[in-house]
Amino acid sequence: MTDFFQLLFSGVATGSIYALAALGFTLLWQASGTINFAQGEFVMLPAFMMLGFAAMGAPLPLAFVLTCFVAVLVLGWAFKRGIVDPLLKFGMMPIVVATIGLAIATRNGVRAGYSAEAHPFNGLFADKLFNIWGVTITLADVGTLVLALGLVLVTQAFLQKTVTGRAMQAVAQNTESATVLGINVPRMVFYTFAINALLACAAALLVTPTYLAKFDMGESLGNKAFFAAIIGGFNNSRGALLGGVIVGVAENLAAAYISPAYKDAVALVLFMLVILFKPQGLLGKKVERKV
């Protein structure tokens, strides 16, 4: 039984990182109809940026702040202006293809231009174990969970409680009415891209100590973020959190009790079940189709 709780807990911690990436995914989708296939690479790049700043002698917190600035500029602004804006009028698939191209380019650019090795990355948290009623928990797991959950909840609160956040939601629900109401739509969409970039930086900070900084670290992370987003409900930002935690926990339990070799198939099975029985996701709302 203690094993079970241990697996459950570390699953929730991993799942909360998936939730961070998944939240960025759903926000982009809601605000601009962008599906970002390079979401995993958006986590990989900040990891290398932080390593770069650290190599220049910056301590980790400073490196993180600098990386956030660069990420908002490159993964937020440049990505939106350079790729999403010109392609949006052609519908969804050209953006998907372009972001696939972007993912291939960044992944192999890092491999060819920097290194194909896995680089160690110092975590925020010291190696420390807690023992609660026989369940061993690492400080890193606790810290990751608290930070990731905190970030998801702060993002939620920002979207629901502040004027800017509500304007962003209005844009996501109906762009035209939002324009009529005097909301600066392009700016709100840009904010969404910036938040996505920031969430990716945070995910990089939390995930890299365990995954190590490697050019292909984003591949599975991006996929799982997407599965998590759909399982939770693609048009609902709370769904990302639920989906992320479900995927993280289910993976951990399946690896221990069913077969470690098929761990990566768990998210898929859950995803298939969800789209069979509740295609709009666990927390999602149905969207009527139009002719």
Next chain:
Amino acid sequence: MRKSHLVITLVILAALLLVPTMLKNYGIYLFSYWLIFVIATMGLNLTVGYAGQKSLGHAAFFGIGAYTVAILMKAGISFWIGLPVAMLGCFAIGLGLGFPALRVQTIYLAFATLGFNTAVWLVMRNEEWLTGGTFGINDIKRPQLFGISLDDSLPYYYFVLAVAIIMGGLLFGLLRSPWGKAFTALRDNPIRAESLGIHIQAYTLLSFAIGAVYAGVAGALFACLVQFIEPAPFAVGSSIMMYLMVVVGGPGYFFGPLLGAAVGVLLPEWLRFAQAWYLFIFGAAVVLLMLRLPDGLLSIPDRIKARRLSREASAARAAAARNLGAQS
């Protein structure tokens, strides 16, 4: 079929027949490799380009075809039984996957097929008793046709070419039939197509399963070409690559796969000097292509024509305006 199309087809055919005779063994091998990907992407072009179903799991069917033939041939069963078994298997699995997956559309379908590919790849890697795991299956023999050995690279190339032509011809016939029209109707406006009496689910399933059969045939040929298969070429990355080949060539253009597969298979060989940077260049090129030509390379002639027509129309309008001005 217009005359220019006929001429282009003949020129391509002549090139495909003659060029390999001038090449060394490795060149012939590459051309066979390319043609196999042309067959696979032809099927994907039907699913993606004509029927508009976003499938990112094509390499799974490619792998199922390859492994079916390899396993059966290892058990002493002839290629000529293995091939139809692989085709039927891909068709059935395509239907089986399509049934839940096609309830959802566009991006959901893309991820459902992508996940399916991961699952198939995991089976190939983990079920050692069946697939040999990461060690793969080696020493796959090449088939014989009417007593002619296809062991050498040139005869095998012509065999692959013949299969490619047959598959291409079948696809061409299918696209001109009412079924083919129904596929495109489905892509362009599914709800309107449904109101015209096209059974959407049946047709999407069919386009998906037929696409899978093409991948299965290509996989069977692939296993006999490389003679050693392991899970790596059938991973998700190859599916994405095949999808990009279709998109780069021009989805919904009959000759799109020919060009797209050349970009994906032959170009890396010429760009050997770029080495590790090749995929970076390829990815960046895909982004640029989407920005400039979202309908693929083969849409260039159509674009030029459209531009010429609009220029002529505006010239005609200007002339008409001048005439009116002169009259009044």
